[in-house]
Amino acid sequence: MLALAGYPLGLRFLFVDPNDDSPAGEIAPLLATDYSAPEALDALARCDVVTYEFENVPVEAVRALEARVTVYPSVRALGVSQDRLLEKQCFRELGIPTAPFFDVGSLAELEAAVEATGFPAVLKTRRLGYDGKGQRVLKSSADVGPAFDELGGVPLLLEGFIAFERELSLLALRSATGETAFYPLAENHHEGGILRLSLSPAPNVDAELDATARRYGRALLDELGYVGVLALELFEARGVLYANELAPRVHNSGHHSIEGSRTSQFENHLRAVLGLPLGSTEPIGYSAMLNCIGSMPDEKTVLAMPDAHLHDYGKVPRAGRKLGHVTLRAPDRRTLAERLAALRPKIWDIG
Amino acid sequence: MLALAGYPLGLRFLFVDPNDDSPAGEIAPLLATDYSAPEALDALARCDVVTYEFENVPVEAVRALEARVTVYPSVRALGVSQDRLLEKQCFRELGIPTAPFFDVGSLAELEAAVEATGFPAVLKTRRLGYDGKGQRVLKSSADVGPAFDELGGVPLLLEGFIAFERELSLLALRSATGETAFYPLAENHHEGGILRLSLSPAPNVDAELDATARRYGRALLDELGYVGVLALELFEARGVLYANELAPRVHNSGHHSIEGSRTSQFENHLRAVLGLPLGSTEPIGYSAMLNCIGSMPDEKTVLAMPDAHLHDYGKVPRAGRKLGHVTLRAPDRRTLAERLAALRPKIWDIG
Numbered sequence: 001m002l003a004l005a006g007y008p009l010g011l012r013f014l015f016v017d018p019n020d021d022s023p024a025g026e027i028a029p030l031l032a033t034d035y036s037a038p039e040a041l042d043a044l045a046r047c048d049v050v051t052y053e054f055e056n057v058p059v060e061a062v063r064a065l066e067a068r069v070t071v072y073p074s075v076r077a078l079g080v081s082q083d084r085l086l087e088k089q090c091f092r093e094l095g096i097p098t099a100p101f102f103d104v105g106s107l108a109e110l111e112a113a114v115e116a117t118g119f120p121a122v123l124k125t126r127r128l129g130y131d132g133k134g135q136r137v138l139k140s141s142a143d144v145g146p147a148f149d150e151l152g153g154v155p156l157l158l159e160g161f162i163a164f165e166r167e168l169s170l171l172a173l174r175s176a177t178g179e180t181a182f183y184p185l186a187e188n189h190h191e192g193g194i195l196r197l198s199l200s201p202a203p204n205v206d207a208e209l210d211a212t213a214r215r216y217g218r219a220l221l222d223e224l225g226y227v228g229v230l231a232l233e234l235f236e237a238r239g240v241l242y243a244n245e246l247a248p249r250v251h252n253s254g255h256h257s258i259e260g261s262r263t264s265q266f267e268n269h270l271r272a273v274l275g276l277p278l279g280s281t282e283p284i285g286y287s288a289m290l291n292c293i294g295s296m297p298d299e300k301t302v303l304a305m306p307d308a309h310l311h312d313y314g315k316v317p318r319a320g321r322k323l324g325h326v327t328l329r330a331p332d333r334r335t336l337a338e339r340l341a342a343l344r345p346k347i348w349d350i351g
Numbered sequence: 352m353l354a355l356a357g358y359p360l361g362l363r364f365l366f367v368d369p370n371d372d373s374p375a376g377e378i379a380p381l382l383a384t385d386y387s388a389p390e391a392l393d394a395l396a397r398c399d400v401v402t403y404e405f406e407n408v409p410v411e412a413v414r415a416l417e418a419r420v421t422v423y424p425s426v427r428a429l430g431v432s433q434d435r436l437l438e439k440q441c442f443r444e445l446g447i448p449t450a451p452f453f454d455v456g457s458l459a460e461l462e463a464a465v466e467a468t469g470f471p472a473v474l475k476t477r478r479l480g481y482d483g484k485g486q487r488v489l490k491s492s493a494d495v496g497p498a499f500d501e502l503g504g505v506p507l508l509l510e511g512f513i514a515f516e517r518e519l520s521l522l523a524l525r526s527a528t529g530e531t532a533f534y535p536l537a538e539n540h541h542e543g544g545i546l547r548l549s550l551s552p553a554p555n556v557d558a559e560l561d562a563t564a565r566r567y568g569r570a571l572l573d574e575l576g577y578v579g580v581l582a583l584e585l586f587e588a589r590g591v592l593y594a595n596e597l598a599p600r601v602h603n604s605g606h607h608s609i610e611g612s613r614t615s616q617f618e619n620h621l622r623a624v625l626g627l628p629l630g631s632t633e634p635i636g637y638s639a640m641l642n643c644i645g646s647m648p649d650e651k652t653v654l655a656m657p658d659a660h661l662h663d664y665g666k667v668p669r670a671g672r673k674l675g676h677v678t679l680r681a682p683d684r685r686t687l688a689e690r691l692a693a694l695r696p697k698i699w700d701i702g
Contacts, residue, residue: 004358004359010663026358276654279654280657312361314363
């Protein structure tokens with residue numbers, strides 16, 4: 001999607017992906033090798049600018065590249081996003097509310113942390129978690145030992161549970177020139193830890209909530225010396241926003257922006273890392289983005305829906321894999337709700 | 352632009368172009384060989400469906416392919432569009448007004464035709480003309496002999512002159528399933544025979560004018576057994592629409608549809624030739640498409656304009672060559688006019 005957004009700007013791409021069946025290879029040159037492989041670093045160093053859209057690329061590879069070529073977002077942003085403890089500490093230092101959290105290096109530390117949070121609480125690995133992986137919910141003291149045994153051996157974090165009403169996400173962006181912009185908040189719905197549905201602009205967002213989210217986004221852009229699109233996942237509970245995590249990249253909850261915004265997050269990420277003026281983030285009507293997980297819906301059924309837009313990533317189907325998405329657009333919320341009600345069963349009954 | 356519209360639908364492409372620097376080669380497999388070369392025909396015959404976006408591909412090559420693979424639009428549409436006499440006769444048979452026209456095979460026939468049309472009149476080659484090439488305006492009897500000498504030796508056509516107020520174009524489309532749709536009329540402005548600016552939806556189009564244009568478009572779709580996007584160029588003179596020519600392909604006056612329509616002409620052409628449901632042709636606000644001819648404008652200047660969208664085709668610059676376009680979008684005509692006034696000098700002063 002980055003390449004598709006960049007071609008009209010006259011850009012050319014080189015992708016590096018350890019998987020040799022990466023869909024990027026169908027539409028752009030692909031070097032199918034490890035991110036840290038010398039030939040990958042050499043090839044990337046010959047580009048004008050390097051970026052990434054996966055938060056688990058090795059910090060060392062990005063640091064090595066930064067010495068040779070312009071790389072955005074910064075290695076600091078990448079490092080913070082890869083470590084849930086650093087991430088939560090960063091939020092705390094910036095005055096952004098979070099769930100209570102505790103560094104857990106031993107069963108004794110976990111037991112002490114649970115004393116503080118009470119149940120339920122969530123035990124998470126500090127590193128390499130996404131889409132709900134590397135997490136255990138602790139409902140009672142009986143869960144503590146087994147969860148530590150399952151996840152232990154690596155640094156952990158215990159988080160208190162927030163009885164949140166919904167998840168929102170903010171896409172903040174800054175160009176290398178310093179210009180900043182924010183997309184309207186999106187409301188996200190997960191199932192089994194995987195994003196299923198995103199509504200943008202999120203309903204029931206008043207000016208204060210919006211301003212608070214933007215203030216948090218701006219604080220993070222500043223703190224991290226950030227260039228590009230930054231996604232901030234937030235929980236809303238009784239009018240308070242709690243930061244859950246950040247992603248230093250274009251984000252699934254911003255995929256609606258291809259049709260649902262004046263400028264897509266992909267084009268704006270490219271504009272940002274190239275130091276070009278940012279495009280308008282104003283919405284075009286109301287959008288719903290539905291992920292296609294495990295299998296793709298019938299193409300004709302989707303395309304027959306008014307203002308439905310299919311995005312088939314060309315990936316090999318596999319259970320739980322995001323294979324594509326559909327964006328529905330409508331002139332008002334009511335029409336969007338009607339179209340969504342009609343489309344949902346066509347996409348998810350077969351998933 | 353077809354490939355960029357098709358990738359999200361999960362499509363893969365093979366392009367054939369005699370020029371080995373075709374920009375399509377940057378983003379898709381390109382066979383740089385003659386349209387009629389056996390290896391080109393063999394490779395195309397292995398595709399699921401074949402289409403073209405250049406009206407001067409050889410009819411023989413398309414006919415040979417039709418025997419081996421699904422090809423849209425039909426060879427009949429291609430043949431008619433390549434011959435200005437057949438084209439005008441087709442319009443006449445369908446009751447679509449045209450300028451008076453006469454088949455010209457000799458100087459004597461030309462002189463007789465000029466008697467009927469009077470001056471000014473336009474002498475055109477029957478075949479291989481586009482962007483104003485292969486045409487001579489006859490202003491007086493002194494121009495007749497020299498124009499015949501310059502263009503003669505090939506079959507010609509003399510057309511009476513219509514003092515038209517403006518040029519409009521209609522994009523009509525039909526899916527292989529029979530479903531039809533029409534984009535709103537666009538208003539086109541040329542300079543030196545080359546399209547410079549297209550406004551969509553065209554201003555000052557009443558329901559009757561619109562219905563008349565659609566009736567003509569539908570008659571052509573039916574007559575030509577058409578599948579895909581068909582562009583019909585029309586002159587408006589005192590409320591009457593005269594057909595000028597048709598193009599059996601996606602059309603420059605429809606480029607605005609990438610941002611300015613619910614579904615772009617490129618995606619809809621692909622949906623049509625694949626027998627998929629057509630997407631909405633409803634406009635998104637008001638759009639102006641400006642061609643970049645001979646040179647590209649400064650990228651930062653364009654991208655700093657609100658809701659301006661740059662399309663750099665990645666072509667080698669050459670005088671008179673269409674290198675890209677910019678689409679401006681606005682919520683109302685007045686804002687569009689203001690933005691257009693600001694952008695025009697940035698694009699065309701340097702052209």
